[in-house]
Amino acid sequence: MSLNSIISWLKPHEMVFFDLLESSASNLVDAAKHFEAEFKSRQTPGEWAGMRRKMKDLEHAGDEITHEIVDRLNRTFITPIEREDILHLAHCLDDVVDCLDGVCERLVLYKITNVMPTAVELGRLIVAGAEEVKPLIGHLRNMSNGKDINKRIQYCNELENQADAVYHAALAEIFENPKDPIELIKWKEILSLLEDATDRIELVSKVVSSTVMRNA
Numbered sequence: 042m043s044l045n046s047i048i049s050w051l052k053p054h055e056m057v058f059f060d061l062l063e064s065s066a067s068n069l070v071d072a073a074k075h076f077e078a079e080f081k082s083r084q085t086p087g088e089w090a091g092m093r094r095k096m097k098d099l100e101h102a103g104d105e106i107t108h109e110i111v112d113r114l115n116r117t118f119i120t121p122i123e124r125e126d127i128l129h130l131a132h133c134l135d136d137v138v139d140c141l142d143g144v145c146e147r148l149v150l151y152k153i154t155n156v157m158p159t160a161v162e163l164g165r166l167i168v169a170g171a172e173e174v175k176p177l178i179g180h181l182r183n184m185s186n187g188k189d190i191n192k193r194i195q196y197c198n199e200l201e202n203q204a205d206a207v208y209h210a211a212l213a214e215i216f217e218n219p220k221d222p223i224e225l226i227k228w229k230e231i232l233s234l235l236e237d238a239t240d241r242i243e244l245v246s247k248v249v250s251s252t253v254m255r256n257a
Contacts, residue, residue: 055121058110059182062127065106065134066175072099072138073171076145077164080156089153093145100142107135122181126252130178133245137171140238144231151227159211160228163235166204170242173197177249184256190249197246204239208232 079092110131114124147153173193180190211232219225 055117055119056182057113058121058127059178061106061110061113062130062134062178062181063175065103065110065131066171066178068099068103068106069134069137070168070171070175072096072103072141073164073168075099076141077161077168080144080164081161089145089148093142093149096142096145100138103135103138107131122252122256126248129248130245133241133248134174134178137167137238137241137245140234140241141167143234147227147231147234151231153227153231157211157214157228157232159207159214160232160235162207163204163211163232163239166200166207167235167238167242170197170200170204170239173200174242174245177246180249180253184253190253194246194250197243201239201243204236208236208239 075092075095079095110127114120114127117124120127173196177190177193177197212229215225215228215232
């Protein structure tokens with residue numbers, strides 16, 4: 042039996058990596074939706090604790106999936122796609138949830154009272170991006186490289202561009218009239234985490250794109 046035949050026979054047995062990546066993408070969608078819903082509806086410091094507890098549960102769930110992926114990679118000789126791509130995707134998906142968890146932590150620690158509308162808009166863009174990432178990860182199963190995947194990748198790029206514009210507008214807002222330098226520092230950190238989340242989402246779409254192109 043040739044090496045290519047052996048690889049073709051072995052690969053289907055490692056489809057669990059796709060299952061795990063899809064679970065991580067689903068967890069990301071849940072985290073993003075939870076964040077957006079709670080972020081735009083809560084305004085007092087005492088209300089942030091519940092939001093943070095739920096987000097911490099989602100963050101732990103994402104960590105468990107990532108650890109399972111890493112563990113299986115260490116025990117698997119043949120993987121359905123490059124192990125570097127699997128690892129990169131796993132960490133990027135997990136990083137987005139980590140960013141949202143970091144924001145929730147700071148909302149509690151900093152006792153944030155008034156939420157910036159621009160920050161809420163970043164939350165909405167993160168949800169939109171997460172909802173695109175989930176089906177993109179699904180394309181890895183059959184390596185389809187059609188119009189659907191190209192549209193989704195392009196949309197992720199457009200969302201990241203919108204997020205950059207919103208982020209810079211938010212920075213301009215807090216620096217324009219810095220009445221309280223402490224509040225400025227708090228919001229700059231929160232905004233940076235939200236912007237980083239959108240960058241990671243776009244990175245996931247780029248990794249999926251390059252992976253599909255190499256394997257189609």
